[in-house]
Amino acid sequence: MIVAAAIAADAASLEPFGLDRDPKLAFVVLPTYLVAAWGLGTYHLPVLRTVATSIQKSLVSLVAATGFSLLAAHAFNATGNFLTQETVLFLGLAAVGLIVVHWSIAAGLRRREDQTETTVVLLGDHSVRSNRLPDVAVTINVRARDWQPVESDPNFLNDLALAVAxxxxxxxxxxxxxxxxxxxxxxxxxxxxxxxxxxxxxxxxPLALRYFDSTPTLVVSTGPLTLHKRIFKRAFDLLFVLLAAPVVAPLMAILTILVRMDSPGPAFFVQKRIGTNNRYFNCIKFRTMRVDLADAVGNHLTERNDPRITRLGHFLRQTSLDELPQLWNVLMGQMSLVGPRPHALGASAEGALYWEVVPDYWHRHSMKPGLTGLAQIRGYRGPTEKRCDIESRVAADIEYIHSWSPWLDVKILFRTIRVLVHSNAF
Known part of the structure; x- marks a missing residue:
């Protein structure tokens, strides 16, 4: 479908058709798409069975592959080979083609599964039974048949083979x-x-069986993301930061100067916060408070019209620009673009530390903390004056961890734009 879309887009372009014309974009996008699709598990059988997930992963792979290809072309000054209208047409045709293909595959797999019943043969002495055995299970009692597991009787072996055939x-x-x-x-x-x-x-x-030397072990827990998903999420973070750097770097330089001019002290505020797997890391922000009144641990949460905040600090907080330096944390791998927001060690709600309020609090740190997250786009920002404030945030964070997908990250990033300026951002 990708090759066909490239050929069609190339043929439909406004340039005169010649013998030297070829679908250049497909040569770059196709291998990159295959790598992205492999990393996302787009063609794993469980994914292919679900229409929405299958289509979503294929489209995310296509967009990622096209973006990476155009970025590489820009780096090598080869963007002239790709006409804008041709690229847009190619993306549209390829997307439609992939949607049709993945919808057809999912429909075919569902029809096949609906027509096929799984036959399970339970063979044993029936001293151990499970309440979760399927209705289609066939039971064979070896005691009733007087069977013994020996290879010296061909008649027994034949009967056994016929029974489980x-x-x-x-x-x-x-x-x-x-x-x-x-x-x-x-x-x-x-x-x-x-x-x-x-x-x-x-x-x-148990999730899987592995071996420690020659001794079998049971895998009873894993991280929220597989290695392939972690690689994709990390690559997405790095690509976004690198693409945003030409715009963000000059803005940060200007803000650094303004912070230094606004009040005495350093431009950046570094605070120890809880990161992945509950490891501490140094979270970087633009300084928005007076140095002599700053709260290094976060025992005293910011209040509306807080006298500790500088004049520029009010603006930075209201526009969320004080969080921009955390792109460095993302670049260093300590944070991600999207994830549970990192909290200060002393943060509390109704006088109790967060982990004393919410028993599942530590579970939110099984993924990297993020610049933004599901809780933020739902409006859970600002001080946690009541216990329900932190309970709602932790619930949203855990929901994000359990339902993570590349498409969810993209949606959260786009919806974050709408909540950069928020009534609780002070």
Missing amino acids: DADRIVLSFKALKEQLRWAKLLGELGFETELLEPSLAGLK
Whole structure:
């Protein structure tokens, strides 16, 4: 679809068609798209089954690939090869094509799954049962059939093979571990994929099986983002900062001079805050308070008409420009563009520290803190005078962590523009 869209856009461009014409944009975008799609898991089967997620990831991959390609072309002074109208037409055609393809794939997979039932064969002595067994499970009691896991009887092996021939999954359930292992070994040698039913592990909710040397281990928890997702999020942060640098750097230089002229003291305020996995980091802001009245720990939250704030500080806070230096924290990998906002160690609500108010508070630090976040675009800004103020913010942060996607980050960034100036920003 990408190649076809590039050919169509190239053919429809206003330049005269010649033998030397070729879809140049596709040569750059296609490999970059494949890398982005691989990183996002766009073509993983669980993703392809869901129309919205599948289309969303493919479009995000396309936009990221096109943006990176145009950025590279600009760096090598090759933007002349890509006409503006051709690029826009290419993006439109490719997006429509990808939407059609991914919608068709998801619809086909759903039809196939609706027409197919998974047959599970539960083989064992039935001393261990699970209440969550599917209705389509076929039970085989080896005691009733007088079966023993031995390879010396071809008649038994034939009967066993016929009994599990139509199974999509074979699950073993025995009271005695030694007997269960003997059956697992036999079925494995006969070429059957076999699983062991372990109800005792249900409370742990294992995610995967790994090995420590030759000893198996169960993975019972992971971070909120896979390695591929972390790489994509980090690449997005770096690309945004680098693209914004030509505009932001001069603005920060001017603001630095103005802060120094407005009141004695340094231009920047550095405060220890809680970051990823509850590690401390130094969060950078433009100084908005008088040096002699600054609160290094954050025990005293800012109030409306706070006498500690300088004249310029009021403007910086009302426009959120005091947060601009945190782009350096993003560049250094201590923060992300989008994520839970980092809090000062002494911040409190109704006289209680945040983690004393909300039991799940520490969970919000499983991802990098952000310049903006879901809580901010919902209007949860300013001082936390009541317990519900911090409860609402933490709930939004945890919701963001559980529902993260590249598209969600993009939406939050765009919606942040609407709340840069806020009644609670003081």
